[in-house]
Amino acid sequence: MKRSKEERPFEKIHSVLSVIKIKINMELQAIQSKIFTIRGTKVMLDRDLSEMYGVETKNLNLSVKLNFKRFSLDFMFPLTIDEWQSLRLQNET
Secondary structure (H helix, E strand, O other): OOOOHHHOHHHHHHHHHHHHHHHHHHHHHHHHOOEEEEOOEEEEOHHHHHHHHOOOHHHHHHHHHHOHHHOOOOOOOOOOHHHHHHHHHHHHO
């Protein structure tokens, strides 16, 4: 005997939860794709962090500089020319 849609409330909840899970996985993959290993450390570029937080890159960098005591010394470091070139090549492929 088939049940009507009203008698199957858990199926609707299950489908909504499935959609939410897919969206979370897509967001997680988007973030993970912006994590690189430089000098043996996993890092994100300032432009990617600022995009994630919805602020301009210059404002993110300024906030870190003004609040440097809240961050570890290795929280932010400039890339060498070779590191930058390597990242550019990784992103193009």
